[in-house]
Structures are given as structure tokens and as C-alpha cells.
Amino acid sequence: MNKAAVRNALYDRYIAPTTNKRERSIGIEIEMPIVHMDARPVDFSVVHRLTSAFANRFHMKTLARDDDGHVSLLEDLQHGDSLSYDCSYNTLELSLGKESDLFVLNERFVTYYRFISRFLRSFCHSLTGMGVNPYRNRNDNTPISNERYRMLFHFLGLYKYYRHPDFFHPYSNFGMFSCASQVQIDLHDSELLEIIQTFEKLEPIKALLFSNSVMPEEEGNAICVRDMLWENSMHGLNPKNIGFYRQNLASIEDLLDYMQQESMYCVMRNGTYINFTPVPVSDYFSGSDRIGEFWNGSAYQKMVFTPKIEDLQYLRTFKLEDLTYRGTVEFRSCCCQPIKDNMTVAAFHIGLIERLPELKELLARDRVLYGHGQDAEALRKVFCKGIMPDFIDRNQLRDLILSILDLAQIGLERRGKKETVFLEPLYDRADRGTNPATDYLCALSDGIPMDALIRRYAEID
Structure with a gap:
């Protein structure tokens, strides 16, 4: 097959959907750990009962079953919302179909979440807002029995036969306990490269604000192990499939050339x-x-x-800023957040996209993070480990984060939907110099029991 045919096919799949102007819409995916409050393995029979009750309550259509006949995917055909199980029945994912208003998305999420919480509570189970399932080592970490997950976990388990450019971690089942909060936003081809490259420079700040995945056995990756779990797995065997682009993309042609190396x-x-x-x-x-x-x-x-x-x-890639075949950019680097803060990720990104030129200029002239010999990728890595480099002035860093949040707030105000309320938890984190993972570790060191932390991170109001 000639190179031109492959290039044209990539263009048609990934670039062509961005060439039509349309109202900027938002789609949200929130993965949440399911936990047994007695610190026992999740009872999958409870999960299957929940799925049936949820389908009946919200009149959702069954789109997929596993090999044993259990429903693994429900969808509301009117809104495009879905309930699914990500990799295993230990993780529940709520996907919210495209809307232009965060309040509409949040209202649907809250309605779904409250129903699920009430149901699970009667069986001593709960969802919670953590990026790593706190009882992962007690759960039955087996993949959902279907073609997709059988293939995926067979592939991830092959790491022992390959050599990674950096190193392989031993958690090939990480998809069964790692949870994210992801947002997809419509974009136009005229802004595509600028969005990708500007938000890549923002990734260290996002690590400081949104880190929420802790594995005590991984002390060197203290507050956001998600990056390491993805990058140092078989997905990262080719570094071009994960993380940063690591090169300047000056044109769509550059991006298409890059895709052919994935x-x-x-x-x-x-x-x-x-x-x-x-x-x-x-x-x-x-x-x-x-x-x-x-x-x-x-x-x-x-x-x-x-x-x-x-x-x-x-072709499956896991870039931090990933162009999809839907004409959207998917921001993939944020951990699942405490449930009451579920809209912070979307609000942060949509607000800043509305002020993209100002954000680009702010980051270009920054000397708090940049200009000291470390790029965005290196800075994100150290921040994910909970390390603050000596050259960074903490007061100046706080001011930089607040300036970025102010830009996001202006962007949300410009949308005229009164969505700035969703940024309030981020201002609090910036003022305190913390994030959900740091708060979690502090609570553990203060002797707060795990079941109390699970409830705290599960609160919706």
C-alpha cells in the first residue's frame, strides 16, 4: 500500500472531522472505583444487579454483554450518555454525551451518581473519587470476559518478552484499578496544533492541580502514578503512542507524519x-x-x-492531548477527582480553550517553570512524584497557577453560562498548594481510616 494512501486515510479519519465549523461541545468520561466498604473484594453479583436496576430506571439500551451474558455497556440513545465497566467490574464509567453547557452535564451526572450510590450503599458498596482503587489488592482483578479486554490484557502481559526504552512496571492489570476524568472538546483544524502544543506546556500545572492517584508501594511516584502506569507498560513500548509529542508540530503535515510513526x-x-x-x-x-x-x-x-x-x-494512542476521529481533542492526563469536584476538569479545559491566545502568551513569557533547563515533560514527571525542584519559587508558582485559573474563569464568563462555580475547588487547591492526592496522603498520615477517606472522596454535595 503506498504512503499517499495511508496519509490520505489518516487525514480523512482524524483531520477531516475538524474542518467543519460547529458550536463547541463537550463530552465527559468519568471512571470511578467501586469498593466494598468492608475492605473485601467487590461482589460482581451486586454490580450486575446495579446494571439491571440502572437500565430500568433510566431506560437505557443494552449495547454490549460479556461472554457470560452480563451487561457491560448501557446507552441512552437520546443524550448519548452511557454506563459501562472499564476493563473490569471493579471500575464504573459514566460517559456524558456532548453538550455545550456544563450545568446540563453536571445535572445528569449527579442524577446518575445518586441513584448508583443509593443502590450500592444497601449492599455495603460505594463508588469513590480516587484515581487508584484503594482496595485494588483485595479485589478480583480479572478482565471483563469479552474480545476487547481479553485482547488488551493479553497484550499488556507480554511486556516480559520486550525491552522498554525506559523500564516496564509489573502492574499489567493496571487498567482494572486506575481511574481517570477525561474531557473531549470540539475543535477546528485552524486551532488544532495550537491547542495540542499549548496544553502540553500546561501539563506540569495540571499535575499540581489534579493529581489523585496514589500507590503506597510506588513511593517514587507519590501523587500521580497514572502517567507511569500507562507510559511504562506495553502502550509505551513506542514512546510516540503515549505522553508528549516531544517535537514541534509546525503543520498538519507534521502531525500526519507523526501519526505514521505511531x-x-x-x-x-x-x-x-x-x-x-x-x-x-x-x-x-x-x-x-x-x-x-x-x-x-x-x-x-x-x-x-x-x-x-x-x-x-x-490505531490506539494515549497521548496526554489526543486527537480523536470525532473531531475532538481528548484531554487524558487528569485522574478521577473527588466526586464533588467532578466538573473541575472540564471547566478548566473549556475555559482555557476560550482564551487560548492569552494562555499561549502567558506560558511563553513564564520564567517560574520554564527557562531553567527543564521542559514540560520533565517538570510533569517530577511533579507527579510530589517533588518540587529547588529553582521554583513557591509563591511565584502560586501566582502563576492563579493567573491561569483567572484566564479559565474569564473564558467561562465569556461563554455566558455561569460555569465559573466549577473552578472554585481549583482556586482552593492553588491557595493551599495542594491537590487531592496530597490531601489523601496527609489524611493517612494523620490516622484517618481508609473507609472514612473513601466516604469523603465519594461525597457529592
Whole structure:
């Protein structure tokens, strides 16, 4: 297959959807740990009862079942909202369909969350707003029995046969206990590169404000282990699939060239996933047949298959700012937040996109973070470990964060929907120089029991 055909297919899938002007809408995905309040494994029978009750209450349609017949995905066809289980039945995800108003999205989220909380409470279970399931080591960490997750966790478990550019961590099941708060925002091709590169420079600040994933056994990654879990897994075997772009993208052509260097590791044939050694897009389409393996019901079996241009739909990347096939940019770097702060991630991003030129200028002239020999990627790494470099003045850093939040506030005010209330928790964090992970660690050191912390991070009001 020639390079022009691959490039055109990438353009059609990722760039073309951004070329039509439309009202800027927002979609939100919130992954939340399910916990047994007696510190026992999550009872999956309770989860399945919840799914049935939720479908009946909100008249949602079943879109997917696992191999055992259990419902794993429900969707409201009117709003595009869905309830699903991410990787395992230990994590519940609420996805909110596109809207232009954060209050509308929040109202739907709160309605769903309250119903779920009441149901789970009667079975001594709860959702909570933490980026890592606090009882992960007690849960049954097995993937949902379907093609997608069987493929994914087989792939992640292959790390022992490869050499990572940095190192591999041993938590190949991290998808079953790691939870994020992600937002997708419509964008136009004229602002695409500017959004990606400006928000990449903002990533260290986001680590300071939104970190909320703690694993005590990973002391070197104190407050946001999510980055490490993704980047030092098989997903990071090709660094171009994860994290930062690490290069200047001066044009759409540069971005398309970059995409051709991202790796593919799976496709489907006749409803069955095939895994293969990760290979860059350009190489995948440059040869003839490839060799992969699939689950035949009892074991993995080798098979030969022929690449097709339609296979681009299986290109899976996990950039911190990820361009999607929906004509949106997906911001992926924020941990699940305490539930009462569930709209902070979306409010922060949509407010700043509205003031993109001012944000770009503010970061360009910054000398609090930048100009000391460390780029955004290096700074985010140290901040995720809870480390403050000696060259940073904490008072000046606080002023910088407040200036960024002020820009977000102006952007939300410009939208005229009175959404600035959703930024208030971030102002509090900036004033105190803290984030949910730091508060969590302080509470633990003060002797606050885990069940009390779970309840605190689960509060909605």
C-alpha cells in the first residue's frame, strides 16, 4: 500500500472531522472505583444487579454483554450518555454525551451518581473519587470476559518478552484499578496544533492541580502514578503512542507524519481480535501479510492476515492531548477527582480553550517553570512524584497557577453560562498548594481510616 494512501486515510479519519465549523461541545468520561466498604473484594453479583436496576430506571439500551451474558455497556440513545465497566467490574464509567453547557452535564451526572450510590450503599458498596482503587489488592482483578479486554490484557502481559526504552512496571492489570476524568472538546483544524502544543506546556500545572492517584508501594511516584502506569507498560513500548509529542508540530503535515510513526498492535477479523508485535503505521502498511495470534477459545493460535486500510480504526494512542476521529481533542492526563469536584476538569479545559491566545502568551513569557533547563515533560514527571525542584519559587508558582485559573474563569464568563462555580475547588487547591492526592496522603498520615477517606472522596454535595 503506498504512503499517499495511508496519509490520505489518516487525514480523512482524524483531520477531516475538524474542518467543519460547529458550536463547541463537550463530552465527559468519568471512571470511578467501586469498593466494598468492608475492605473485601467487590461482589460482581451486586454490580450486575446495579446494571439491571440502572437500565430500568433510566431506560437505557443494552449495547454490549460479556461472554457470560452480563451487561457491560448501557446507552441512552437520546443524550448519548452511557454506563459501562472499564476493563473490569471493579471500575464504573459514566460517559456524558456532548453538550455545550456544563450545568446540563453536571445535572445528569449527579442524577446518575445518586441513584448508583443509593443502590450500592444497601449492599455495603460505594463508588469513590480516587484515581487508584484503594482496595485494588483485595479485589478480583480479572478482565471483563469479552474480545476487547481479553485482547488488551493479553497484550499488556507480554511486556516480559520486550525491552522498554525506559523500564516496564509489573502492574499489567493496571487498567482494572486506575481511574481517570477525561474531557473531549470540539475543535477546528485552524486551532488544532495550537491547542495540542499549548496544553502540553500546561501539563506540569495540571499535575499540581489534579493529581489523585496514589500507590503506597510506588513511593517514587507519590501523587500521580497514572502517567507511569500507562507510559511504562506495553502502550509505551513506542514512546510516540503515549505522553508528549516531544517535537514541534509546525503543520498538519507534521502531525500526519507523526501519526505514521505511531504503532498498531491489534486488528479484528471476523469479530475476533488479533494481537501482533507493535509496529509503526508506516511499516504496517508497507509489507504484505503479517503474523499475529488470536484466542481460539482454549489457547492462543498463530494466524496470517493481510493488512487493510480500514485497520486504522484500531490505531490506539494515549497521548496526554489526543486527537480523536470525532473531531475532538481528548484531554487524558487528569485522574478521577473527588466526586464533588467532578466538573473541575472540564471547566478548566473549556475555559482555557476560550482564551487560548492569552494562555499561549502567558506560558511563553513564564520564567517560574520554564527557562531553567527543564521542559514540560520533565517538570510533569517530577511533579507527579510530589517533588518540587529547588529553582521554583513557591509563591511565584502560586501566582502563576492563579493567573491561569483567572484566564479559565474569564473564558467561562465569556461563554455566558455561569460555569465559573466549577473552578472554585481549583482556586482552593492553588491557595493551599495542594491537590487531592496530597490531601489523601496527609489524611493517612494523620490516622484517618481508609473507609472514612473513601466516604469523603465519594461525597457529592
